[in-house]
Amino acid sequence: SSGMKTCYEFLKKTSRSFYAVIEMLNPEIKDAMCLFYLVLRALDTVEDDMTIEKSLKIKLLSQFHKFLYAESWNFTKSCSNDRIVLENFSVISKEFRHLNKKYREIISKICMKMGKGMIKFSNSSPQSLKELDEYCHYVAGLVGIGCTSLFTSSGLETNNIKLTTDISNSLGLFLQKTNIIRDYLEDVNQNRYFWPKQVWSKYVENIEYFSKPEFSREALQCLNELITNALAHVSDVINYLSAISDESVFRFTAIPQVMAIATLERCYNNVLLFNGVVKIRKGEAICLMNEATNITKVKLIFMRYLNKIRYRITARDPSAIQTMREVERAMQIC
Numbered sequence: 001s002s003g004m005k006t007c008y009e010f011l012k013k014t015s016r017s018f019y020a021v022i023e024m025l026n027p028e029i030k031d032a033m034c035l036f037y038l039v040l041r042a043l044d045t046v047e048d049d050m051t052i053e054k055s056l057k058i059k060l061l062s063q064f065h066k067f068l069y070a071e072s073w074n075f076t077k078s079c080s081n082d083r084i085v086l087e088n089f090s091v092i093s094k095e096f097r098h099l100n101k102k103y104r105e106i107i108s109k110i111c112m113k114m115g116k117g118m119i120k121f122s123n124s125s126p127q128s129l130k131e132l133d134e135y136c137h138y139v140a141g142l143v144g145i146g147c148t149s150l151f152t153s154s155g156l157e158t159n160n161i162k163l164t165t166d167i168s169n170s171l172g173l174f175l176q177k178t179n180i181i182r183d184y185l186e187d188v189n190q191n192r193y194f195w196p197k198q199v200w201s202k203y204v205e206n207i208e209y210f211s212k213p214e215f216s217r218e219a220l221q222c223l224n225e226l227i228t229n230a231l232a233h234v235s236d237v238i239n240y241l242s243a244i245s246d247e248s249v250f251r252f253t254a255i256p257q258v259m260a261i262a263t264l265e266r267c268y269n270n271v272l273l274f275n276g277v278v279k280i281r282k283g284e285a286i287c288l289m290n291e292a293t294n295i296t297k298v299k300l301i302f303m304r305y306l307n308k309i310r311y312r313i314t315a316r317d318p319s320a321i322q323t324m325r326e327v328e329r330a331m332q333i334c
């Protein structure tokens with residue numbers, strides 16, 4: 001339909017690389033996944049927009065799942081780069097209402113839970129590793145759980161006994177923690193602090209000090225501790241991908257995960273993260289997209305990056321033993 005074509009245009013504008021990945025999906029769930037992504041992007045845009053007055057933001061987050069059924073609802077007061085999905089939300093929600101009921105129920109339930117979780121963290125960022133897991137569950141783990149429900153309810157993935165809520169949650173946490181680790185400088189520059197205080201306060205008095213050269217040793221120690229925490233999810237990621245049977249679902253799910261392990265490896269013990277953005281090169285990303293076609297190749301990709309991290313672990317790093325343990329545990333699964 002023309003409405004769906006417009007939605008794919010929105011997807012292309014909000015995330016070129018993810019647009020390419022969704023394009024590969026089985027036609028049975030392609031539209032549902034495109035709309036799921038756009039609806040989540042709209043919700044995330046509300047949460048991210050610091051110009052929206054607090055009480056209005058809380059109302060929007062708690063009501064969001066109902067806007068899916070509010071025919072003409074749009075939000076024109078956002079100044080975010082992704083405001084296009086809010087200003088044209090009525091186009092997205094119209095297509096959403098044409099989806100099969102089983103997909104609509106999954107998407108609206110995830111939005112309701114995510115909105116509630118975002119409200120819970122609207123006044124304070126995660127203070128501990130436990131709160132970081134809780135926050136990441138709300139903004140990313142629920143996405144993994146929602147995607148898994150779409151895969152299984154579509155009939156494309158039948159052995160859903162292995163695709164449990166817990167390991168689906170881990171896929172989201174692995175991606176979100178990698179983004180939080182990678183985006184240290186961008187977030188701190190916007191006064192957004194996702195690195196838990198209980199961790200960074202072991203190394204410095206103020207998280208901004210990590211960008212000062214005289215604190216680069218402490219910065220690296222904190223960075224390596226957070227990367228070690230993220231690596232604990234790798235075994236769930238590999239177990240999840242091992243249980244996928246549909247080829248297009250496999251690629252759609254595996255590509256972001258291999259990007260994440262490559263990003264974590266680039267970030268490990270890398271002081272450049274505190275004064276610039278550490279991203280994998282375009283060429284490497286394209287290679288990874290083409291390589292992540294089956295579980296054997298994905299295990300080899302993970303082994304390659306886990307080995308590169310292992311060779312860079314230095315004995316004087318306080319997390320060295322824990323990092324080695326997580327890397328070896330992950331390598332055993334691969």
Ligand SMILES: COc1cccc([C@H]2O[C@H](CC(=O)N[C@@H](CC(=O)O)C(=O)O)C(=O)N(CC(C)(C)C)c3ccc(Cl)cc32)c1OC
Nearest residue numbers: 015017018037139140143144147171172175176252253256
């Ligand atoms: C089984 O679970 C999944 C299977 C496949 C893909 C994703 C996951 O991958 C993208 C991949 C993506 O969107 N990558 C970005 C690159 C970047 O963010 O740097 C992009 O391509 O723009 C991603 O990052 N997020 C955002 C969250 C991490 C918050 C979940 C995301 C947002 C909405 C949806 Cl429907 C899906 C995803 C899954 O979710 C875990």
